[in-house]
Amino acid sequence: MSEEPKPRRRQARGERRIAELLQAATSVFCTSGYTAASTNAIAREAHVSPGTLYQYFPNKEAIAIELGDRLLHEMRDAHGQAFTPENLALPLPEMLDAVVDPLIEFNCQNPVFLALMHGSDIPGRIAEEHDALHASLLTRVRDLLGLYLPDLPEPERALIADMTFAVFKGGLALVLAAPEGPERDATSAELKRVLFRYLDPIVGSALDDCPATEDADGPGNGRTAPTRSVTTTPSR
Structure with a gap:
Protein backbone atom coordinates (compact mmCIF):
# COMPACT_ATOMS: atom_id res chain seq x y z
CA MET A 1 0.00 0.00 0.00
CA SER A 2 1.14 3.52 -0.72
CA GLU A 3 2.05 5.66 2.23
CA GLU A 4 -0.61 8.23 3.09
CA PRO A 5 0.54 11.87 2.84
CA LYS A 6 1.13 13.68 6.09
CA PRO A 7 -1.56 16.14 7.16
CA ARG A 8 -0.94 19.55 5.63
CA ARG A 9 -0.80 21.25 9.04
CA ARG A 10 1.95 18.89 10.17
CA GLN A 11 3.87 19.46 6.94
CA ALA A 12 3.61 23.24 7.31
CA ARG A 13 4.80 23.04 10.92
CA GLY A 14 7.77 20.93 9.83
CA GLU A 15 8.66 23.37 7.05
CA ARG A 16 8.54 26.27 9.49
CA ARG A 17 10.81 24.39 11.90
CA ILE A 18 13.29 23.63 9.12
CA ALA A 19 13.29 27.30 8.11
CA GLU A 20 13.93 28.31 11.74
CA LEU A 21 16.81 25.85 12.04
CA LEU A 22 18.38 27.05 8.78
CA GLN A 23 18.06 30.65 9.94
CA ALA A 24 19.74 29.73 13.21
CA ALA A 25 22.49 27.92 11.30
CA THR A 26 22.98 31.02 9.16
CA SER A 27 23.60 33.10 12.28
CA VAL A 28 25.96 30.53 13.83
CA PHE A 29 27.95 29.97 10.62
CA CYS A 30 28.35 33.74 10.15
CA THR A 31 29.49 34.22 13.75
CA SER A 32 31.65 31.14 14.29
CA GLY A 33 32.38 29.82 10.81
CA TYR A 34 31.39 26.38 9.61
CA THR A 35 34.31 24.53 11.22
CA ALA A 36 33.71 25.84 14.75
CA ALA A 37 29.90 25.64 14.55
CA SER A 38 28.08 22.82 16.31
CA THR A 39 24.59 21.38 16.28
CA ASN A 40 24.24 22.34 19.95
CA ALA A 41 24.99 25.98 19.10
CA ILE A 42 22.49 25.90 16.25
CA ALA A 43 19.83 24.38 18.51
CA ARG A 44 20.44 27.08 21.13
CA GLU A 45 20.17 29.79 18.49
CA ALA A 46 16.88 28.29 17.29
CA HIS A 47 15.62 27.97 20.92
CA VAL A 48 15.01 24.24 20.56
CA SER A 49 16.55 21.15 22.12
CA PRO A 50 19.25 19.19 20.29
CA GLY A 51 16.75 16.33 20.10
CA THR A 52 14.32 18.51 18.18
CA LEU A 53 17.08 19.51 15.75
CA TYR A 54 17.97 15.84 15.16
CA GLN A 55 14.38 15.14 14.13
CA TYR A 56 15.09 17.20 11.01
CA PHE A 57 18.85 17.00 10.46
CA PRO A 58 21.14 14.13 11.52
CA ASN A 59 24.25 16.32 11.81
CA LYS A 60 25.85 19.68 10.99
CA GLU A 61 26.84 18.52 7.53
CA ALA A 62 23.21 17.85 6.59
CA ILE A 63 22.27 21.36 7.73
CA ALA A 64 25.09 22.86 5.67
CA ILE A 65 24.08 20.88 2.59
CA GLU A 66 20.45 22.00 2.81
CA LEU A 67 21.46 25.62 3.41
CA GLY A 68 24.11 25.47 0.69
CA ASP A 69 21.65 24.03 -1.84
CA ARG A 70 19.25 26.91 -1.21
CA LEU A 71 21.98 29.53 -1.41
CA LEU A 72 23.41 28.11 -4.63
CA HIS A 73 19.94 28.09 -6.18
CA GLU A 74 19.50 31.76 -5.25
CA MET A 75 22.99 32.53 -6.55
CA ARG A 76 22.14 30.95 -9.91
CA ASP A 77 19.04 33.17 -10.01
CA ALA A 78 21.25 36.21 -9.37
CA HIS A 79 23.50 35.16 -12.26
CA GLY A 80 20.43 34.83 -14.44
CA GLN A 81 19.33 38.36 -13.57
CA ALA A 82 22.81 39.67 -14.32
CA PHE A 83 23.80 37.96 -17.56
CA THR A 84 20.75 38.66 -19.70
CA PRO A 85 21.05 39.47 -23.43
CA GLU A 86 19.58 42.91 -22.72
CA ASN A 87 22.24 43.67 -20.09
CA LEU A 88 25.08 42.40 -22.24
CA ALA A 89 24.02 44.71 -25.08
CA LEU A 90 24.46 47.82 -22.91
CA PRO A 91 27.49 50.17 -23.07
CA LEU A 92 30.23 49.13 -20.66
CA PRO A 93 29.38 51.35 -17.63
CA GLU A 94 25.67 50.48 -17.75
CA MET A 95 26.52 46.84 -18.37
CA LEU A 96 28.73 46.77 -15.28
CA ASP A 97 25.87 48.23 -13.22
CA ALA A 98 23.44 45.64 -14.57
CA VAL A 99 25.79 42.67 -14.10
CA VAL A 100 27.60 43.56 -10.88
CA ASP A 101 24.72 44.99 -8.84
CA PRO A 102 22.66 41.74 -8.56
CA LEU A 103 25.78 39.81 -7.52
CA ILE A 104 26.68 42.40 -4.88
CA GLU A 105 23.09 42.50 -3.64
CA PHE A 106 22.94 38.72 -3.28
CA ASN A 107 26.16 38.60 -1.24
CA CYS A 108 25.09 41.52 0.95
CA GLN A 109 21.77 39.83 1.67
CA ASN A 110 23.44 36.45 2.28
CA PRO A 111 26.75 36.94 4.14
CA HIS A 118 34.93 29.25 1.87
CA GLY A 119 35.18 27.06 4.95
CA SER A 120 38.16 24.73 5.13
CA ASP A 121 36.08 21.60 5.67
CA ILE A 122 32.74 22.30 4.02
CA PRO A 123 30.89 19.19 2.77
CA GLY A 124 32.32 17.88 -0.49
CA ARG A 125 29.00 18.09 -2.31
CA ILE A 126 28.70 21.80 -1.54
CA ALA A 127 32.31 22.44 -2.55
CA GLU A 128 31.75 20.65 -5.86
CA GLU A 129 28.57 22.58 -6.65
CA HIS A 130 30.26 25.84 -5.69
CA ASP A 131 33.21 25.06 -7.94
CA ALA A 132 30.80 24.29 -10.79
CA LEU A 133 29.02 27.60 -10.21
CA HIS A 134 32.37 29.42 -10.17
CA ALA A 135 33.35 27.78 -13.46
CA SER A 136 29.99 28.72 -14.95
CA LEU A 137 30.50 32.36 -14.00
CA LEU A 138 33.96 32.40 -15.56
CA THR A 139 32.52 30.89 -18.73
CA ARG A 140 29.91 33.66 -18.85
CA LEU A 145 34.48 39.04 -23.87
CA GLY A 146 33.96 36.97 -26.99
CA LEU A 147 30.99 39.14 -27.96
CA TYR A 148 33.24 42.21 -27.96
CA LEU A 149 36.45 40.57 -29.18
CA PRO A 150 35.60 37.48 -31.24
CA ASP A 151 39.14 37.28 -32.67
CA LEU A 152 40.85 37.32 -29.28
CA PRO A 153 42.74 34.03 -28.71
CA GLU A 154 41.03 31.80 -26.16
CA PRO A 155 44.00 31.69 -23.71
CA GLU A 156 44.10 35.49 -23.59
CA ARG A 157 40.34 35.69 -23.18
CA ALA A 158 40.52 33.18 -20.31
CA LEU A 159 43.27 35.19 -18.60
CA ILE A 160 41.25 38.42 -18.84
CA ALA A 161 38.18 36.64 -17.48
CA ASP A 162 40.20 35.21 -14.56
CA MET A 163 41.63 38.64 -13.76
CA THR A 164 38.21 40.32 -13.99
CA PHE A 165 36.70 37.76 -11.63
CA ALA A 166 39.64 38.05 -9.21
CA ALA A 173 35.26 41.41 0.20
CA LEU A 174 35.72 45.16 0.77
CA VAL A 175 32.05 45.81 -0.02
CA LEU A 176 30.91 43.23 2.52
CA ALA A 177 33.30 44.60 5.15
CA ALA A 178 31.97 48.17 4.72
CA PRO A 179 29.13 49.34 7.00
CA GLU A 180 25.74 49.21 5.33
CA GLY A 181 24.72 52.58 3.94
CA PRO A 182 26.72 55.33 2.18
CA GLU A 183 30.10 53.70 2.85
CA ARG A 184 29.04 50.38 1.34
CA ASP A 185 27.42 52.19 -1.60
CA ALA A 186 30.64 54.11 -2.25
CA THR A 187 32.72 50.91 -2.05
CA SER A 188 30.39 49.18 -4.52
CA ALA A 189 30.70 52.09 -6.93
CA GLU A 190 34.48 52.09 -6.57
CA LEU A 191 34.60 48.38 -7.42
CA LYS A 192 32.73 49.07 -10.64
CA ARG A 193 35.08 51.94 -11.46
CA VAL A 194 38.08 49.60 -11.07
CA LEU A 195 36.44 47.03 -13.34
CA PHE A 196 35.69 49.75 -15.90
CA ARG A 197 39.28 51.05 -15.87
CA TYR A 198 40.57 47.53 -16.44
CA LEU A 199 38.10 46.47 -19.12
CA ASP A 200 37.62 49.68 -21.09
CA PRO A 201 41.08 49.65 -22.77
CA ILE A 202 40.55 46.00 -23.68
CA VAL A 203 37.05 46.20 -25.15
CA GLY A 204 37.02 49.92 -25.94
CA SER A 205 37.63 49.55 -29.66
CA ALA A 206 34.67 47.21 -29.94
CA LEU A 207 32.46 49.60 -27.98
CA ASP A 208 33.36 52.42 -30.36
CA ASP A 209 31.13 50.65 -32.87
CA CYS A 210 28.11 50.82 -30.53
CA PRO A 211 25.42 53.45 -31.26
CA ALA A 212 25.92 56.74 -29.46
CA THR A 213 24.00 57.20 -26.24
CA GLU A 214 22.86 60.27 -24.36
CA ASP A 215 24.35 60.96 -20.94
CA ALA A 216 24.10 63.78 -18.44
CA ASP A 217 26.66 65.85 -20.35
CA GLY A 218 25.06 65.36 -23.76
CA PRO A 219 25.73 62.92 -26.61
CA GLY A 220 28.46 60.35 -26.07
CA ASN A 221 29.50 56.80 -26.79
CA GLY A 222 28.31 55.39 -23.47
CA ARG A 223 31.88 54.86 -22.15
CA THR A 224 31.95 57.44 -19.40
CA ALA A 225 33.34 55.86 -16.25
CA PRO A 226 30.77 55.04 -13.54
CA THR A 227 30.29 57.78 -10.99
CA ARG A 228 30.80 57.21 -7.28
CA SER A 229 27.21 56.22 -6.68
CA VAL A 230 25.50 52.93 -7.34
CA THR A 231 22.53 52.35 -9.56
CA THR A 232 21.04 49.74 -7.25
CA THR A 233 21.58 50.03 -3.52
CA PRO A 234 22.15 46.62 -1.93
CA SER A 235 19.50 45.94 0.70
CA ARG A 236 19.04 43.41 3.43
Missing part, protein backbone atom coordinates in the same frame (compact mmCIF):
# COMPACT_ATOMS: atom_id res chain seq x y z
CA VAL A 112 26.60 33.28 5.16
CA PHE A 113 27.32 32.36 1.53
CA LEU A 114 31.00 33.27 1.83
CA ALA A 115 31.23 31.95 5.39
CA LEU A 116 29.90 28.57 4.28
CA MET A 117 31.41 28.24 0.83
CA VAL A 141 32.63 36.29 -18.52
CA ARG A 142 34.70 34.63 -21.27
CA ASP A 143 31.65 34.46 -23.52
CA LEU A 144 30.95 38.12 -22.82
CA VAL A 167 39.21 41.84 -9.12
CA PHE A 168 35.49 41.39 -8.49
CA LYS A 169 36.03 38.92 -5.63
CA GLY A 170 38.66 41.14 -4.00
CA GLY A 171 36.42 44.19 -4.25
CA LEU A 172 33.42 42.23 -3.03
